[in-house]
Amino acid sequence: MAARAYDEQAVDPRNLEGALERTVRAGLFASAVLILANQAYLGLSGTFPYAIGNSLEEDAIVIKSSFDISIDIFSEAVVLTIWRLYRASTSPPR
Numbered sequence: 001m002a003a004r005a006y007d008e009q010a011v012d013p014r015n016l017e018g019a020l021e022r023t024v025r026a027g028l029f030a031s032a033v034l035i036l037a038n039q040a041y042l043g044l045s046g047t048f049p050y051a052i053g054n055s056l057e058e059d060a061i062v063i064k065s066s067f068d069i070s071i072d073i074f075s076e077a078v079v080l081t082i083w084r085l086y087r088a089s090t091s092p093p094r
Contacts, residue, residue, distance in 0.1 A: 019088035023081050031073050038069055 042048070042065060047058050 016085060016088055019084050020081070023084040027073075027077050027080065030076075034069060034073065038065055 042062065047061050052059055052062060
């Protein structure tokens with residue numbers, strides 16, 4: 001919503017660059033929120049993500065969490081970018 005990805009200009013087949021820009025803007029915001037939420041979760045659970053090397057258990061939790069977020073962000077970016085560009089290219093011009 002913050003990237004205005006549902007405006008008429010966002011799905012205009014003559015402006016695929018605009019659709020891509022709005023998708024990237026929304027994806028960056030969503031990624032930042034996901035990373036901040038993960039950091040808060042790790043901090044509240046007693047695992048501090050900035051203290052790598054203190055214990056193997058905490059390191060494993062931080063590494064697994066970082067890997068999961070990386071996979072989530074990458075897969076969502078690919079799928080949503082393809083979907084947004086497809087939607088914009090197949091919409092009737094206005």
